[in-house]
Amino acid sequence: MLGQELSDETLVGRLRHADEQAFRTLYDRHWFELYVVACRKLRDSELAQDLVQELFLKLWQKREVLRVDNLKAYFTTSLRNLIIDHVRQQLQSDQYAEYILHARPAESNQTTSAVQYQELSESLNQALAQLPDKTREVFLLNRFERMSNREIAAQLGLSEKTIEYHLSRSTSFLRTQLQNLATLLAGLGFFWTGKP
Known part of the structure; x- marks a missing residue:
């Protein structure tokens, strides 16, 4: 696919302009790696999928104001925060x-x-x-x-x-x-x- 040849930084720039193909490319490029990390930390594949989906949903929702120098670092931090939020919610039970x-x-x-x-x-x-x-x-x-x-x-x-x-x-x-x-x-x- 055409988007596969573009850098993350270029794709993020296109994403700010609601480029769905750029979003799809970023999703395809990073989803599995993030899922593996989340699954390993949570030991729950279904929950891991949900949190990674939420991460990408937030990425799309915030695309117009997104300022990211290092997308991998952004994904790592975002996923970590989602896991912490999940932990805090679960501590209510x-x-x-x-x-x-x-x-x-x-x-x-x-x-x-x-x-x-x-x-x-x-x-x-x-x-x-x-x-x-x-x-x-x-x-x-x-x-x-x-x-x-x-x-x-x-x-x-x-x-x-x-x-x-x-x-x-x-x-x-x-x-x-x-x-x-x-x-x-x-x-x-x-x-x-x-x-x-």
């Missing part, structure tokens, strides 16, 4: 808080990833330590031992309503603490290593 508590870096042999994971682990332990003893015990039984509210209530001699209260209190507190770690989470190996 209890399921994601549970995932983080069990997560491990995808490339644990990398020193940087291991150090960052250690920092995250310590932060989570500190957050758990701030919970009242009974609340922490209920949370750990539920999330780590996979016990139901009824089983926990029977073991601790408490009502199920009380167990629900402790779980609500713990997840709400931890969610707030974890939101402060969103950027660190996105920097871990299982989200972003900076290389496809």
Whole structure:
């Protein structure tokens, strides 16, 4: 195709003038590489496709005001930001808080990833330590031992309503603490290593 012979910079210039062929060429040229990176960081191919599609949608929407010196750097930064935004949104859910508590870096042999994971682990332990003893015990039984509210209530001699209260209190507190770690989470190996 004609556009394949043009540089990214030339195509971006044409894109500012709503050149659909330029957009299609950029899409064809960079989509797969970005998808591989996103898939590797998120470990979810469908979500990776969605985020890369969103990246290109935003590229088209902002085409008239786009000022890019290095398109690859722009794509890398944009994708990283989309992943961070996704992490922050998911931190609103209890399921994601549970995932983080069990997560491990995808490339644990990398020193940087291991150090960052250690920092995250310590932060989570500190957050758990701030919970009242009974609340922490209920949370750990539920999330780590996979016990139901009824089983926990029977073991601790408490009502199920009380167990629900402790779980609500713990997840709400931890969610707030974890939101402060969103950027660190996105920097871990299982989200972003900076290389496809």
